[in-house]
Amino acid sequence: MRQKLIVALSVVALVGAFFLGSKAYLQSNSAPAMSAEEKMRLAPSHAPTLGPADAKVTLVEFFDPACGTCAQFSPLTKAFVKEYEGKLRLVLRYAPFHEGSQTVVTMLEAAKAQGKYWEALEAVLLYQNSWVFNHRAYPERVWPILEHVGVDIKALEEAMKNPEIQAVIAQDIADGKALGVTKTPSFFVNGKPLERFGYDPLVQLVKSAL
């Protein structure tokens, strides 16, 4: 009997220590403030942006068009832009971690010249499961999707050769590295990283900044 009591008390003590420790850790470990230089890195002028430049809230998202979770979050970030119109600015940065997705990013960037960037992005994310298999992107399967939203493929292929696009991607990858982006999507709200990943935490973080 006494032994059972000791075992039970040990369980309570250890599990209790676990939860107290978690609480203490989370409290002591809120992210350090970003330096001015790091903030500058977040939203450069080349990045695709929705919303006014002087918006109160800047939501920066590092994403990969081939990332499933990014596609899932895309309606939410769009809804933010709509719901907090004039108060929120969405800035997209690339973090093409998947094999083959750099080419898809190049296609998206090239679609900018035709003024079809956002349409192209939306369609590419919406039909992601027709061109991403087993965490690998198949860019050749993206062409029909772009064609469907009215992108002139011939002109796009020409625009993709622009070396500036590769420079933009390289800059985004370098900035992502400097900012500690290892997973996609990674969100920053007014320079503050989303600490606990998830739908609700992101909504909370955006609301707290408004």
Next chain:
Amino acid sequence: MTKKLNVLLFFAWIVAMVATLGSLFFSEVMYFIPCTMCWYQRIAMYPLVLLLGQGLLTNQGVTSARFGLPIAFVGWFFAAYHTLLHAGLIEEEAVPCSQGVPCSVKYIEWFGFISIPVLSLAAFTLIVGALFFIRRNARCDKN
């Protein structure tokens, strides 16, 4: 089972419990992503909490030590391999999943040598040692 052996079993159980909660703390609170090797060690460590705990609660300590020993040994083997991998004494083969975390990634390094695999190896060594001692000294026990 003698009182001494019982205390030893309790000690092994506490070690398993601390290792289990500790690994959950790393993954669930600190958000370290466990690599494949870490999962193999977890597979061995987690059931030991229940198995040894059951032995303590039902007074079948020797039996639980007997059943726990091979599990603990498997965990010890993976922890040893992982420790050597971290120390750079074994080369890591290509990792099949590019999304995962390579097992050579070091999340913590306390005092310059205590990494997660070292903690794991220490825990498994203590458990294997305790369980082995219990089994050997309880040969004549009917339990």
